[in-house]
Amino acid sequence: MSKIKVVHYINQFFANIGGEEKADYPAEIRVGEVVGPGLAFNMNFKDEAEIIATIVCGDSYFNENLEKAKADILAMVKEQAPDVFIAGPAFNAGRYGVACGTIAAAVQEELGIPAVTGMYVENPGADMFKDQVYMISTKNSAAGMRAAVGKMAPLALKLARGEKIGASCEEGYMPNGVRVNFFEKERGSKRAVNMLLKKLADKPFETEYPMPSFDKVAPNPAVKDLAHAKIALVTSGGIVPKGNPDHIESSSASHYGEYDIAGVMDLTAETYETAHGGYDPVYANEDADRVLPVDVLRDMEKEGKIGELHHLFYTTTGNGTAVASAKAFADEFSQKLKADGVDAVILTST
């Protein structure tokens, strides 16, 4: 029986090319070479599989030239026609994680070749792609390489052979929204008793079925005196001063922007635009008030309906941005809003 053929994707760092300064390294394929973590995979495969080629790509290059990088890499993979594609593991490296998820999902979707990747659960790539491609949950640093490879390699082999994939907790992949049956070691009632004992002792326990999460936010009491309230604008619609000075990403934003609109009465096509890559930007670029209604609030300010419009607005792109990132942004700027004595916020989305 011939060996299972594997193509492996890694970034510039794991290929020993360099760190951040080499992150613009373009995609290249090294046929017949096993690089960096590939050695660990090959060991783990024993004689059942081998890496026939390694694709190396800088993280900045991939994310900044997304379409081209994706197309180039897909062509490389297609040429090699492997039985399975492995990307990473990326651990907690954000852009590497996004690259691994993007390319693994694309290989699977567009080439029909099964793929597996691995990363830390808080890597933004995890939220974005865990439902599209099997993603092994790893530690947050390369110290977890052995454990990561120990789970990714067998899963890759199973995928290559077209075998039935077990439940997430058996195989080590992140829950992907697909419920899979399996047999536990203990019966359900015993598991329930054990879970209850942990819960009673305030020890951590793991539910077998996480309830669909509705992150319900209880509404604040209504603003009583709008005529004297300080109102701020916040948006996930990507409105930024023309030229996007802080380079807020068109998708999967890694940061938010804070901009001063003191004295700005109206957002115009000359002064503001959207950085958002998830909707047709024409109408937002024509008149950014359509997303961030500065003009209307200035009117209301004049009419005395609201006390004042806060002179700073906060903005990011919601497009593909990890929930964890969005939460972190809001945690930070909410404090600033509070410190500035803002009474209420109008949050606009697209």
Added chain:
Amino acid sequence: MDSYMILTNNPLAARKLEGRRTVCYISVPYEELLREAEKKICQGHRLLSHPLSGSVKPKETPYKSIMLSGKKEEVDPQSVRMIEAAIQTCEKFTDRQKSYGQEVYEDFQLIDWTLLESAMESADVW
């Protein structure tokens, strides 16, 4: 307690209740009946019985009878939530009702009727 009405696609239930209760009989598939109930709920009727009553799975049985309040009030959010969840649940089941014999349909009608009857027994206490 206000009077109630029965929304059903079960001919047996309709027959049994004719002249005794307010019955809205419509000959539509299970899922359609749930959507009819949803419409009534959005008009302000309240759900009084569970839309997924019974262990026979939606689309395995073609029949469903639902009890709703007779009076229209303000839309009841809990009823809305429940009927929406029921419709969603219904969607995931595979349609199996194809080639049953007549007696099987009659049994399904009977079971749906007994489920409704149990709700009516509770409701009629008032």
Added chain:
Amino acid sequence: MRLEMGHIYIKDIQFADESKIQDGVLYVAKEELEKTALEDEKIKGVSFDIARPGESVRITPVKDVIEPRVKVEGRGGVFPGVISKVDTVGSGKTYALKGMAVVTAGRIVGFQEGIIDMTGPGAQYTPFSQTLNLVMVCEPVDDIKQHDYEKAVRFAGFRVAAYIGELARSLTPDETKVYETCTIKEGLEKYPELPRVAYVQMLQSQGLLHDTYVYGVDAKKIVPTILSPTEIMDGAIVSGNCVSACDKNPTYVHQNNPVVHDLFEEHGKTLNFVCQIITNENVYLADKQRSSDWTAKLCKMLDLDGVIVSQEGFGNPDTDLIMNCKKIEAEGVKTVIITDEYAGRDGKSQSLADADAAADAVVTGGNANEVIILPKLDKVIGTLDYVTKIAGASEETLREDGSLEVELQVITGATNETGFNKLSAR
């Protein structure tokens, strides 16, 4: 209450001229069994068969599964309010025939499911592939109403189980286990440091073929109440539920309720097992509100620290489960719930028809929509008529080689929601 359970292990069942238990073998005289079953004039005929673990046998449609027991000391008798008088049971001494079951099968309504495979891939999903099964198929008199037929078969099963249990009365058990609960005050004094825990059992109670009986009372007519968990071991709760084979509780599961047994395992060690609370799953929404309010109230009044809530059935009971969980948690009582899932054949759909953030500790019996292929077996006890029509998505459920493509939900006990099995899902 203190109950001594004597276990008598049954190694084989054989038909014989005389009914007796000898050296772990149950010998049954068919005529005696028939006489017992036919005591009810609504039953015209009955046939008996034996299915052993590993045999190439499929039993379907299964109605109930019952473990034969006999009360040898203490108040009352088995199945109080049904077979015996309504005396309060749960104390004294009871013998159970372990390793076997009486299985009632037969077509009460045209769409009945319930498969027990004694071998093959299906066998690992039903706990009753592991028991020696004495199967009885009852034939009703002509023109009987489904209500009457269901009741007749239900009672016939209990009578036969009681008849067999009686054969063990003078035997010496192979093993004895003692189950004892304290009164409220005793418990507080004896285990002041241990968390106070109860088991909240939701009973199926929606109508014909969806009923459960407590001391003979139809569970939809009860308000939530408390039991000593030993009462169920004498058959205080019996099943009249024949729909949703995978997650209904046959009488056997009530008698051997695994939550009760596993809580007793920890009783006096890590927790104080205070009592069992039973509640229902009615169709009428106001009943749901009353029952869940009352369940939460009882938890509060009993000063509980934690409860395990088990469900029975699909859809409607999801609402009761979530209501119970939410209200009990709101009383400051920590809650773990046991359920099963209908996540669709691909596992991608929402598993339950209701949800709430308070349900943060869930044990699952698996996805009942998952598809399994059951190979053709040599012998069928009962009839495959209905299963072949409904089980699969296509009319080719009964495949050319005689195998069946079915969802787990047709297998008796496959995704039991009292945690009877090891099957789970993630």
